[in-house]
Amino acid sequence: MLFNLANILTLSRIAVIAPIVGLFFFFDQDWARWTAFGLYAFACVTDFFDGYVARSMNMVSPLGRFLDPIADKLLIAAIIGMLAAVGGLPGLAILPGVVILLREITVSGLREFLAEVRVGMPVSSLAKWKTTMQMLAFGFLIVGPASPDLIPSQLIGEGLVWAAAILTIVTGFDYLRAGLRHMTGDGEGTR
Known part of the structure; x- marks a missing residue:
């Protein structure tokens, strides 16, 4: 349906x-x-x-x-x-945003390649944590200065986006390493 x-x-x-x-x-x-x-x-x-x-x-x-x-x-x-x-990602805070974008594009391309050679790439539990961290970070950054004074949303969001970027690098590397085995002919089921 x-x-x-x-x-x-x-x-x-x-x-x-x-x-x-x-x-x-x-x-x-x-x-x-x-x-x-x-x-x-x-x-x-x-x-x-x-x-x-x-x-x-x-x-x-x-x-x-x-x-x-x-x-x-x-x-x-x-x-x-x-x-x-x-300006919601000011100064160096733009870097984790770029890292997240680069990883998303790279993993999408990798998934597309692996689908062509009929290799699945399941989502890891660490990648689920990365997604949760991203969601929280961007939520705090969206609210930003509109949050109550007791909640430093911008600061919390920036800290979380850096943490998400670190997890993004780790999970992106894991996916890339797994995918490279199939791209170089070292993985099972490659042509």
Whole structure:
């Protein structure tokens, strides 16, 4: 079924990207940051539930397997670009954003290559932690100066984005090392 619940959740993650970015660029007010955060939080929740629903309700589909990683990459790339454009990743904090983007693009290309040689690349548990760290970091950075004075959202977000970048490097290296075995002919099942 083309539009099952799991695929609708994934598509909704793509659909909220433009409103999140629009709120940031057209409204420089606290309510806009909180609304963007709410939409972002919704997108993060759908990232968990689309896969859970697909597996538990037997709704795994080729469309879902195609759309899920694309929705993830589009959301992360848009958030990093938006934060970079409005100063939400100031100074050296732009570096972990770039590291995260580079890893996402590299792993996507690696997955595409491995799919051609019919080798699966499952998501590691460390990569799931990396994703969680990213989600938290970008959530704090979206709220930024709109947070209550007691919660230094910008500082917390910047610390978490550095931690996410470190996990990004580790998991990216793990995936690349596993993929290189198949690219160089040292892996099982290579041509």
